[in-house]
Amino acid sequence: MKDSSKRRGSAASPCAACKLLRRRCAQDCVFAPHFPADEPHKFACVHKVFGASNINKMLQELEEHERGDAVRSMVYEAKARVRDPVYGCVGAISSLQQQIDDLQTQLALTQAQLVRMQMHAHNYHTQH
């Protein structure tokens, strides 16, 4: 968590959210610790997907120590939705699930091959 006295070097410099929303950035602004002025794209992206009012509400409902992770996950989701407006990050979930299915099949085949080898070796040792 950034120190709010530090984050306000100048009272005239609003955070990226307040700048985009053209509003006064209050000392206790809920966006300011997570949307610094030098990363305007981060807020623009979550604003486009979730809307400033929803983000505000979601952050207010969380404990302060949870907000950083919540913002990171919302930025991730929003970027995925901007990149892929139809599937968003659900596209990534499908693709990861497909990879898991493939790996599980490959693992089962390799394990079966190993069991066959072990049985073959066992039989060979018993007969010779």
Place this chain on the structure above:
Amino acid sequence: MKDSSKRRGSAASPCAACKLLRRRCAQDCVFAPHFPADEPHKFACVHKVFGASNINKMLQELEEHERGDAVRSMVYEAKARVRDPVYGCVGAISSLQQQIDDLQTQLALTQAQLVRMQMHAHNYHTQH
């Protein structure tokens, strides 16, 4: 895609979105084909997370045949965010990635074990 003449059995029955937003459900309502009146929770959930105005904009920017998938993925994301307000469906992505790492490690170990077995069998056959 539902037939709009069928979906309006009664002109007085608005879709789930228009019902929640307390507005008139027009014949060409962008929400109606995807948010039927008998599934009010679906729209309530995406509205809470993305906001009706953003969903409207996102749907308008898509081709009609893409909108069904877009709504399904938004409902999935919104439900995940309501269930887990800090990580949303990014939590599922992390957990799937962890599963992939575990499966890859297990597969590499099994493959190494198989190679050792094969070398052992080869040496045994050569010596006997």
